[in-house]
Amino acid sequence: MKSTRISLFLVFVSFCSLFARADEGMWLPMLVSKYNMNAMQQMGLRLTADQIYSVNQACLKDALVSLDHGGCTGSIISPKGLLITNHHCGYEAIAEQSSVGSNFLSDGFWAMRPEEELPITGKTVSFLIRMEDVTARVLANVTSAMDEGERASVIQKETDLIVKAAETESGFEVSVESMFEGNEYYMFYYQTFTDVRMVGAPPSSIGKFGGDTDNWMWPRHTGDFCLLRVYSASDGKPAEYSKNNVPLQPKYFLPLSLAGVKEGDFSMILGYPGATDRYLTSYGISEKLSQGNPADIKAKWAKMEVMKKYMDGDEATRIAYAGDYAYLANFWKKSLQESKALQRLKVFDDKKKTEDAFQAWVQQDEGRKQTYGSVMNDFSTLYQTSALNRANEATSYAGELLMGARILYIAFQTGELVSRFDSADFKDMVSSNKIKAAKFYKTFNPALEKELLKNMLRLYVSNVSEQYIPDCYTLINKKFRGDIGKYVDHMFDHSIFASEASLLEFLNNPRKKTIKKDPAYVAANSFISSYMLARLAQMTDEDKFSKARRLYIAGLREMQPETTFYPDANSTLRLTYGSVKSYSPADALYADYYTSLQGVMEKEDSTNAEFVVSPKLKDLYSKKDFGPYAEKGVMHVCFLTTHDITGGNSGSPVINGNGELIGLAFDGNSEAMSSDIKFDVNVQRTICVDIRYVLFVVDKYAGAGYLLDELKIAR
Ligand code: ARG
Numbered sequence: 001m002k003s004t005r006i007s008l009f010l011v012f013v014s015f016c017s018l019f020a021r022a023d024e025g026m027w028l029p030m031l032v033s034k035y036n037m038n039a040m041q042q043m044g045l046r047l048t049a050d051q052i053y054s055v056n057q058a059c060l061k062d063a064l065v066s067l068d069h070g071g072c073t074g075s076i077i078s079p080k081g082l083l084i085t086n087h088h089c090g091y092e093a094i095a096e097q098s099s100v101g102s103n104f105l106s107d108g109f110w111a112m113r114p115e116e117e118l119p120i121t122g123k124t125v126s127f128l129i130r131m132e133d134v135t136a137r138v139l140a141n142v143t144s145a146m147d148e149g150e151r152a153s154v155i156q157k158e159t160d161l162i163v164k165a166a167e168t169e170s171g172f173e174v175s176v177e178s179m180f181e182g183n184e185y186y187m188f189y190y191q192t193f194t195d196v197r198m199v200g201a202p203p204s205s206i207g208k209f210g211g212d213t214d215n216w217m218w219p220r221h222t223g224d225f226c227l228l229r230v231y232s233a234s235d236g237k238p239a240e241y242s243k244n245n246v247p248l249q250p251k252y253f254l255p256l257s258l259a260g261v262k263e264g265d266f267s268m269i270l271g272y273p274g275a276t277d278r279y280l281t282s283y284g285i286s287e288k289l290s291q292g293n294p295a296d297i298k299a300k301w302a303k304m305e306v307m308k309k310y311m312d313g314d315e316a317t318r319i320a321y322a323g324d325y326a327y328l329a330n331f332w333k334k335s336l337q338e339s340k341a342l343q344r345l346k347v348f349d350d351k352k353k354t355e356d357a358f359q360a361w362v363q364q365d366e367g368r369k370q371t372y373g374s375v376m377n378d379f380s381t382l383y384q385t386s387a388l389n390r391a392n393e394a395t396s397y398a399g400e401l402l403m404g405a406r407i408l409y410i411a412f413q414t415g416e417l418v419s420r421f422d423s424a425d426f427k428d429m430v431s432s433n434k435i436k437a438a439k440f441y442k443t444f445n446p447a448l449e450k451e452l453l454k455n456m457l458r459l460y461v462s463n464v465s466e467q468y469i470p471d472c473y474t475l476i477n478k479k480f481r482g483d484i485g486k487y488v489d490h491m492f493d494h495s496i497f498a499s500e501a502s503l504l505e506f507l508n509n510p511r512k513k514t515i516k517k518d519p520a521y522v523a524a525n526s527f528i529s530s531y532m533l534a535r536l537a538q539m540t541d542e543d544k545f546s547k548a549r550r551l552y553i554a555g556l557r558e559m560q561p562e563t564t565f566y567p568d569a570n571s572t573l574r575l576t577y578g579s580v581k582s583y584s585p586a587d588a589l590y591a592d593y594y595t596s597l598q599g600v601m602e603k604e605d606s607t608n609a610e611f612v613v614s615p616k617l618k619d620l621y622s623k624k625d626f627g628p629y630a631e632k633g634v635m636h637v638c639f640l641t642t643h644d645i646t647g648g649n650s651g652s653p654v655i656n657g658n659g660e661l662i663g664l665a666f667d668g669n670s671e672a673m674s675s676d677i678k679f680d681v682n683v684q685r686t687i688c689v690d691i692r693y694v695l696f697v698v699d700k701y702a703g704a705g706y707l708l709d710e711l712k713i714a715r
Contacts, residue, residue, distance in 0.1 A: 026574035029053035044266030062252035070571035073271035081248030085651030087207030090226035092323035108203035117197035148543035179567035195231035211610030257660035268577035271652030273569035283383035299400035320443035337673035394468035394534035411520035441500035470526035495520040578642035597635040663688035
């Protein structure tokens with residue numbers, strides 16, 4: 001029974017939300033002053049637009065970084081370049097630094113002095129210096145009479161000129177990115193640092209607590225954070241790793257807050273979301289459900305099954321394959337849950353409704369018919385080409401195979417030598433291949449690799465259409481009577497790529513013929529040929545697709561002039577704002593907005609590696625030794641917000657109305673896994689680790705409290 005008081009309250013709430021509606025939207029920071037400031041201030045933001053994004057003064061954006069050019073997000077939290085991101089963003093690096101006997105994945109890592117910080121090869125950290133709208137310049141020479149090919153080449157030419165001029169003038173790295181499928185263009189200036197070091201990481205029993213079982217799930221109890229440090233040359237400029245480098249002095253760093261969060265609190269996230277597909281049509285959804293996701297799920301699972309078997313049996317293998325396995329498991333589950341959510345939330349119907357409205361709007365006017373008349377029909381035809389479907393299937397399975405079977409990968413990489421035997425830098429290439437090989441075989445388990453390749457070859461041939469079956473299968477049929485097992489065994493017995501020793505022996509005395517007839521090299525090439533053939537088929541229609549997508553978005557915007565649109569994620573800096581909020585994951589269920597350490601203890605299962613709790617953590621819990629980080633005696637671990645994020649946002653700072661760090665975004669909830677295609681505020685939540693739990697782990701659990709001295713903590 002509803003009381004009048006409650007209904008009045010609901011009326012009030014929906015009235016307020018008319019004005020302060022947010023949640024959905026990945027906004028370009030330079031435009032928040034125009035589009036979002038009013039709403040954000042009404043919801044509780046106490047900063048000005050210039051404090052978020054400005055080219056003239058130090059601001060939040062100057063504390064934000066993109067890791068590895070779009071892999072994850074991090075933020076600077078001290079004047080000495082200390083950087084915080086997710087544990088799963090540092091996971092590969094932590095695994096790479098680990099070995100049996102010194103396993104930082106299982107035991108955690110803490111540099112107790114600057115000299116103990118570990119350089120991470122290959123890690124990059126990029127700061128956005130500024131961005132500009134360059135649409136008018138990029139499209140200046142484009143006319144409506146041009147076909148897609150001409151259009152693309154005119155745009156490319158103009159973009160190259162703009163980028164070159166901007167790089168010369170500024171000295172920064174510059175890129176131009178398309179927004180709204182080629183309706184707008186923005187230019188971004190970046191500065192990238194390459195001397196990045198590992199400072200601290202909790203053990204996986206905290207940083208990956210709940211493992212793949214809890215991944216994409218709420219309630220969650222993961223301390224998903226790690227600490228890195230950015231170093232620069234003594235003049236503050238980027239420099240390759242050197243002992244003489246100094247901790248970066250950032251333009252700005254985020255202060256932290258111990259105040260915690262309550263339901264309804266305003267918060268925002270700045271970060272680098274990778275890709276969304278919010279304008280995907282109902283046709284695209286059908287394709288995803290019937291083909292794209294099933295192929296992805298099958299192929300990833302085929303690899304995971306084998307990897308898991310070998311990883312369970314051997315610690316060295318577990319470390320060697322940890323990064324790849326985590327990646328596969330993450331996206332395998334994402335595809336599974338995405339299909340479920342698309343169906344449960346009826347996203348197809350929803351898209352269809354929009355498309356019908358669009359079509360009706362187009363029919364109302366001759367000019368619209370001219371411009372947009374064929375768009376929907378084009379989508380329908382494009383998605384129905386069975387040639388395209390077959391090509392999609394081939395690239396999915398071939399991609400997973402080529403990325404999964406390491407012997408094919410190294411064979412292909414080294415195979416480059418074939419065309420370089422007579423070139424001047426051949427000797428250098430051989431030396432660099434020797435260095436690569438030494439690293440490569442550290443994480444190569446031949447037994448696992450054999451079984452994985454066998455599985456993938458069987459899967460490929462039973463799922464991909466005849467025209468994309470590579471000629472290595474002819475060989476399998478002729479020479480091995482169709483026995484894939486024998487073929488792979490033979491490959492591993494005879495390929496120079498089956499072990500480090502045989503590859504080194506070859507590199508010491510390289511001969512073109514040896515590579516050319518190597519069975520792994522031959523197999524890799526035959527798969528790449530089929531892959532390229534399928535890509536070519538995909539690209540035949542790419543022009544038509546991109547035109548339909550561009551026109552569809554242009555039309556939707558014209559049809560709804562009152563609505564402010566945001567562009568799909570594309571690894572550029574975005575702001576999303578909303579509030580801390582509980583939700584209902586399913587009928588009859590209510591999920592609170594935060595979890596606590598009690599939940600970690602409840603989930604403990606010493607027989608399951610994903611749910612082991614360390615004695616130290618149990619001890620702190622039982623003594624309630626939480627320092628200043630608990631709230632009324634309760635140690636909060638994670639919380640939920642309504643932010644609009646996706647992959648790439650991992651590690652993004654969650655910032656309160658005062659501009660202080662209150663948590664890190666690290667996941668989304670499975671019930672809303674359709675979110676890359678459609679945001680649904682009723683179910684979509686961002687899962688964040690509470691910054692107070694982070695500080696508790698650093699200070700109380702790890703005893704690395706000295707690190708807190710360089711932070712600015714509002715108490
Ligand atoms: N789902 C999260 C993401 O995509 C976390 C992934 C890492 N965790 C894991 N258990 N594999 O960012």
